Amino acid sequence: MNIILQQVLIADSNSPYNGIRKDILIKDGVIAKIDDAITDESAQLFTSDDIIVSPGWIDIFSHACDPGYEYRETIASLAAAAAAGGFTQVFTLPDTNPVVDNKTQAEYVKQKSANTKINVHPLGAVSKKREGAALAEMYDMKQSGAMAFTDGLQPVQNAGLFLKALQYVKAFDGVVIQLPQDKSINASGLMNEGIVSTRMGLQGIPAIAEELLIARDIELLRYTQSRLHITGITTKKSVELIKAARAEGLNISCSVTPYHLFFCDEDLKNYDTNLKVNPPLRSKSDMMALREAVMNGDIDCIASHHLPQDWDSKTCEFEYAKPGMIGLQTAYSAVQTVLPQLTPLQIASLFSINAGKIFGLQTTIKEGEKASLTLFTKNEFVFAKEKNKSKSFNTPFFDVALKGIVVGVVSKGSLILNN
Incomplete structure (x- = not known):
C-alpha cells in the first residue's frame, strides 16, 4: 500500500529535510519521494495539523x-x-x-x-x-x-x-x-x-x-x-x-x-x-x-x-x-x-x-530509505486505562495529564495510527 504523509515537520539531523515541512510518499515500505506537494490517488492519505515525524x-x-x-x-x-x-x-x-x-x-x-x-x-x-x-x-x-x-x-x-x-x-x-x-x-x-x-x-x-x-x-x-x-x-x-x-x-x-x-x-x-x-x-x-x-x-x-x-x-x-x-x-x-x-x-x-x-540500526528520512517513522505532537495526552495495550497495568501514569501525543508509526510498510 502507498502512503502519503502530508505537510509533516521532519526532525532528523541526518536528513537534508530536517526542520522543514514536506509531503512524504511511501511505496512498499520505502520512502519514494519527499516534496512540497505529492499526489497519488492510490495512496492512503494522512493529514493532520502540527505533526512531527522522526x-x-x-x-x-x-x-x-x-x-x-x-x-x-x-x-x-x-x-x-x-x-x-x-x-x-x-x-x-x-x-x-x-x-x-x-x-x-x-x-x-x-x-x-x-x-x-x-x-x-x-x-x-x-x-x-x-x-x-x-x-x-x-x-x-x-x-x-x-x-x-x-x-x-x-x-x-x-x-x-x-x-x-x-x-x-x-x-x-x-x-x-x-x-x-x-x-x-x-x-x-x-x-x-x-x-x-x-x-x-x-x-x-x-x-x-x-x-x-x-x-x-x-x-x-x-x-x-x-x-x-x-x-x-x-x-x-x-x-x-x-x-x-x-x-x-x-x-x-x-x-x-x-x-x-x-x-x-x-x-x-x-x-x-x-x-x-x-x-x-x-x-x-x-x-x-x-x-x-x-x-x-x-x-x-x-x-x-x-x-x-x-x-x-x-x-x-x-x-x-x-x-x-x-x-x-x-x-x-x-x-x-x-x-x-x-x-x-x-x-x-x-x-x-x-x-x-x-x-547499528540507523534509519533516516531520505528518498530510497526504508520507511521506519514515528509521528508525534506536543499536545496534551491522558493515558486512560482502556487504552493500555500491555497485558499488565502496573503504572502510576493512568489518568495523569501529560504533554506529548504519539499519533502513530510507519512500520513494515503500514501506517499504524493510535485511536
Missing part, C-alpha cells in the same frame, strides 16, 4: 516475558504497546524462562515477532542462565539476531567474567549493556538510601552501589577498548563518571528511564508500589541533575525499562511488591512533560538517532 523510535531495554511469563506480557502484546508508544523497534531482555543464552532462544524471539507490526530484537545474555559464572554463546546469538548482550536485572558482578565479555564482543563489534548495581551493597534495599528512606522506615540502596559498578566497568572498558552501554543511570555522579570516560575517548554510552526523570524518592511517601523500581528512584537533586544531563546531551538515549508485573505482585505491602512499571506507551509523554523545552530534533535524537548509531 526516524522510528528504538527502545533498548524492555521485558517481553515471553517465553515463560506470558501471563504478564507476550511478544505480541509488547509489540502492540510499543507501536502505540511510538516505537518501531524494541530490544527484549533475556530474562525469560528459558533464558535467551543460546541461538535457539534468540531465534524463538525473532520467529515469534515475525508477524508483529514492529521489529522486535532479542538481547542475548552475557552469562549462561544469567548466573554470572560462565559466558553465554554470544557469537551464535549475534548470528541469530541478538542486538547486544546483557544480564538485565542481574548485572554481571564478576569483574573477570565481565572483562572476558567485553573482550569477546570485540570480535564482531558487539555492545554489552550493563544495569549499574553492585549487588553486594544492600541488595535487599527497597528504595534510595537517604532522608526519605529513614523517615519511611524502609531499607535503602545507597547511590554508591551504582557508582562503584560504573567506575569498575569503566576501568574494564579502558583495559579492553571495547563497547559498553550503561542503562538506567540514576545519580549525578554516574553522569559525571560516564561523561569523563567519554571525554577520554572510551566507547561508552548511557540511557535513562522516563520515570527517573519524572519521579524522585519523595514521591514514595504514600508507599505506591508502582513507584518501586530497580534501580530505585533517587533524590530530588539527582533527578534534577538527570534532567539537566538530558538537556545538554550527556545522556544518549531514553530507555523505557518496560517491566510488566501481575496484579498480585503490586497489590501488596511495599516490602513484598516486585519492582518495575510498564512504560512503553508513556515514555515520550513523560519525558516531554518534565522537559517541555526539548525540541523535536532532541526528541528524535534521544528516542531514535543515538540508539541507531550505537546499535
Whole structure:
C-alpha cells in the first residue's frame, strides 16, 4: 500500500529535510519521494495539523516475558504497546524462562515477532542462565539476531567474567549493556538510601552501589577498548563518571528511564508500589541533575525499562511488591512533560538517532530509505486505562495529564495510527 504523509515537520539531523515541512510518499515500505506537494490517488492519505515525524523510535531495554511469563506480557502484546508508544523497534531482555543464552532462544524471539507490526530484537545474555559464572554463546546469538548482550536485572558482578565479555564482543563489534548495581551493597534495599528512606522506615540502596559498578566497568572498558552501554543511570555522579570516560575517548554510552526523570524518592511517601523500581528512584537533586544531563546531551538515549508485573505482585505491602512499571506507551509523554523545552530534533535524537548509531540500526528520512517513522505532537495526552495495550497495568501514569501525543508509526510498510 502507498502512503502519503502530508505537510509533516521532519526532525532528523541526518536528513537534508530536517526542520522543514514536506509531503512524504511511501511505496512498499520505502520512502519514494519527499516534496512540497505529492499526489497519488492510490495512496492512503494522512493529514493532520502540527505533526512531527522522526526516524522510528528504538527502545533498548524492555521485558517481553515471553517465553515463560506470558501471563504478564507476550511478544505480541509488547509489540502492540510499543507501536502505540511510538516505537518501531524494541530490544527484549533475556530474562525469560528459558533464558535467551543460546541461538535457539534468540531465534524463538525473532520467529515469534515475525508477524508483529514492529521489529522486535532479542538481547542475548552475557552469562549462561544469567548466573554470572560462565559466558553465554554470544557469537551464535549475534548470528541469530541478538542486538547486544546483557544480564538485565542481574548485572554481571564478576569483574573477570565481565572483562572476558567485553573482550569477546570485540570480535564482531558487539555492545554489552550493563544495569549499574553492585549487588553486594544492600541488595535487599527497597528504595534510595537517604532522608526519605529513614523517615519511611524502609531499607535503602545507597547511590554508591551504582557508582562503584560504573567506575569498575569503566576501568574494564579502558583495559579492553571495547563497547559498553550503561542503562538506567540514576545519580549525578554516574553522569559525571560516564561523561569523563567519554571525554577520554572510551566507547561508552548511557540511557535513562522516563520515570527517573519524572519521579524522585519523595514521591514514595504514600508507599505506591508502582513507584518501586530497580534501580530505585533517587533524590530530588539527582533527578534534577538527570534532567539537566538530558538537556545538554550527556545522556544518549531514553530507555523505557518496560517491566510488566501481575496484579498480585503490586497489590501488596511495599516490602513484598516486585519492582518495575510498564512504560512503553508513556515514555515520550513523560519525558516531554518534565522537559517541555526539548525540541523535536532532541526528541528524535534521544528516542531514535543515538540508539541507531550505537546499535547499528540507523534509519533516516531520505528518498530510497526504508520507511521506519514515528509521528508525534506536543499536545496534551491522558493515558486512560482502556487504552493500555500491555497485558499488565502496573503504572502510576493512568489518568495523569501529560504533554506529548504519539499519533502513530510507519512500520513494515503500514501506517499504524493510535485511536
